[in-house]
Amino acid sequence: MNPISPPFACASLIKEIGRGAHGARALSRDSAHDLYAAMLDGRVGDVELGAILIAYRIKGETPAELAGMLGAAHAHIAAIDAPAGACRPxxxxxxxxxxxxxxxxxxxxxxxxxxxxxxxxxxxxxxxxxxxxxxxxxxxxxxxxxxxxxxxxxxxxxxxxxxxxxxxxxxxxxxxxxxxxxxxxxxxxxxxxxxxxxxxxxxxxxxxxxxxxxxxxxxxxxxxxxxxxxxxxxxxxxxxxxxxxxxxxxxxxxxxxxxxxxxxxxxxxxxxxxxxxxxxxxxxxxxxxxxxxxxxxxxxxxxxxxxxxxxxxxxxxxxxxxxxxxxxxx
The missing domain is CATH 3.40.1030.10 (Nucleoside phosphorylase/phosphoribosyltransferase catalytic domain)
Structure with a gap:
């Protein structure tokens, strides 16, 4: 966990996604974004991180959850400048x-x-x-x-x-x-x-x-x-x-x-x-x-x-x- 950033409180989110294949509920796009951003920042403890990963392995991700997580991922990557020209990268x-x-x-x-x-x-x-x-x-x-x-x-x-x-x-x-x-x-x-x-x-x-x-x-x-x-x-x-x-x-x-x-x-x-x-x-x-x-x-x-x-x-x-x-x- 990053010692500089405060830990991310995710127990309530794990409670939603961790109820198994039939009882689990999807997070909103915003909640999924915030959760994945915290995961990328190292602000989620090891126990909670393992629980989240296995919960999604069982539940699967909805389009809204993927959209939120992908938005967080794009905000964290080292983006590349494409060369100028008529052809898109x-x-x-x-x-x-x-x-x-x-x-x-x-x-x-x-x-x-x-x-x-x-x-x-x-x-x-x-x-x-x-x-x-x-x-x-x-x-x-x-x-x-x-x-x-x-x-x-x-x-x-x-x-x-x-x-x-x-x-x-x-x-x-x-x-x-x-x-x-x-x-x-x-x-x-x-x-x-x-x-x-x-x-x-x-x-x-x-x-x-x-x-x-x-x-x-x-x-x-x-x-x-x-x-x-x-x-x-x-x-x-x-x-x-x-x-x-x-x-x-x-x-x-x-x-x-x-x-x-x-x-x-x-x-x-x-x-x-x-x-x-x-x-x-x-x-x-x-x-x-x-x-x-x-x-x-x-x-x-x-x-x-x-x-x-x-x-x-x-x-x-x-x-x-x-x-x-x-x-x-x-």
């Missing part, structure tokens, strides 16, 4: 990495940057048993940004930056790390995938394009409800799709549905479809390891005919939206 969360399929998130980011789209990939540095984007970027010679200012400079120079979550938000990092002692994920694992790491300003009022992915189908409804009911937290466009092992990059085995969320509205940008039975499977890295994936990425960047079609289509869709005015339909 893109934010790609990367918190899962490769477990059974290659992690091609770095390829997606590099292709977008090559199209002139400024891209920030944010995520964890390592994850036991998985190959992270941070490790693949390092194998490609792309070091993690050490600050928001350094990330902004790299966007201006190269249109690409990888920013670890511990640089963006030490508070969220601390909450993510509680997965090990608690044995389960917590609300912060959802919130980091919803972050807009860019600073909204008069020079850039239209916000970023965020790729948001989910693993379990019920999250599609809750996240669509979140951005539909609370468009003020979007500050731009959200492309929502089921993730590839939790990563936002397109699945090379099938076309998943992509929902385009903006201004409180949702429309289907791409419909789900299976790969044709006679279509050749794309050539992918022979190994999941970071070095092998990096070598494969270098190869396909030189021979673009080898890039999987699903990723090429994803790049085209994202780039079109990043170049569009949010008030106009494609």
């Amino acid at each position: 893109v934010a790609i969360p990367s918190y899962n990495g490769a477990r059974k399929q290659p992690n091609l998130t770095p390829l997606l980011a590099m292709l977008l940057a090559r199209e002139g789209v400024p891209v920030v990939v944010h995520g964890v540095r390592t994850d036991a048993g998985r190959v992270t984007s941070a490790e693949i970027f390092a194998a490609l010679g792309i070091d993690a940004a050490a600050s928001a200012a350094q990330a902004a400079q790299r966007l201006a120079d190269d249109r690409l930056a990888f920013v670890p979550i511990d640089v963006l938000s030490p508070g969220m990092t601390r909450l993510l790390q509680l997965r090990a002692p608690l044995g389960v994920r917590n609300t912060t694992h959802t919130l980091v995938k919803l972050l807009d790491p860019f600073r909204v300003s008069a020079a850039r009022p239209d916000g970023a394009v965020r790729l948001v992915n989910y693993t379990h189908p019920p999250y599609r409804d809750s996240l669509t409800g979140l951005f539909g009911a609370y468009p003020d937290i979007a500050h731009g466009d959200v492309l929502l799709a089921r993730g590839t092992e939790g990563e936002a990059v397109a699945d090379t085995r099938r076309q998943v549905q992509i929902d385009w969320l903006r201004d409180g509205r949702a429309e289907i940008l791409v419909s789900a479809a299976r790969r044709e039975a006679d279509a050749a499977a794309p050539r992918l890295p022979a190994s999941l390891e970071a070095a092998a994936t990096a070598d494969w990425i270098r190869e396909v960047l030189m021979h673009t005919d080898r890039i999987p079609d699903a990723i090429l289509r994803q790049v085209d869709d994202i780039a079109r939206i990043a170049r569009s005015n949010v008030s106009k339909s494609l």
Whole structure:
């Protein structure tokens, strides 16, 4: 607990959310905001913090609670200034990495940057048993940004930056790390995938394009409800799709549905479809390891005919939206 700030009294809130799956009651947006802000500040004691995380693991978060918590998270992050220009920045969360399929998130980011789209990939540095984007970027010679200012400079120079979550938000990092002692994920694992790491300003009022992915189908409804009911937290466009092992990059085995969320509205940008039975499977890295994936990425960047079609289509869709005015339909 932060010894400078006063402790946050949360017993009454725990009483609301901690009554089990059927008896628990949701907090208001404002209460959820204040509670999560206190959690980020370290003003919640260890016992109370564990109770809150497990209570939400059982109860789940409502759109109002997520909106409040995400607002608190945005107020605490080290926001990044996007470069000037007609193309809006893109934010790609990367918190899962490769477990059974290659992690091609770095390829997606590099292709977008090559199209002139400024891209920030944010995520964890390592994850036991998985190959992270941070490790693949390092194998490609792309070091993690050490600050928001350094990330902004790299966007201006190269249109690409990888920013670890511990640089963006030490508070969220601390909450993510509680997965090990608690044995389960917590609300912060959802919130980091919803972050807009860019600073909204008069020079850039239209916000970023965020790729948001989910693993379990019920999250599609809750996240669509979140951005539909609370468009003020979007500050731009959200492309929502089921993730590839939790990563936002397109699945090379099938076309998943992509929902385009903006201004409180949702429309289907791409419909789900299976790969044709006679279509050749794309050539992918022979190994999941970071070095092998990096070598494969270098190869396909030189021979673009080898890039999987699903990723090429994803790049085209994202780039079109990043170049569009949010008030106009494609």
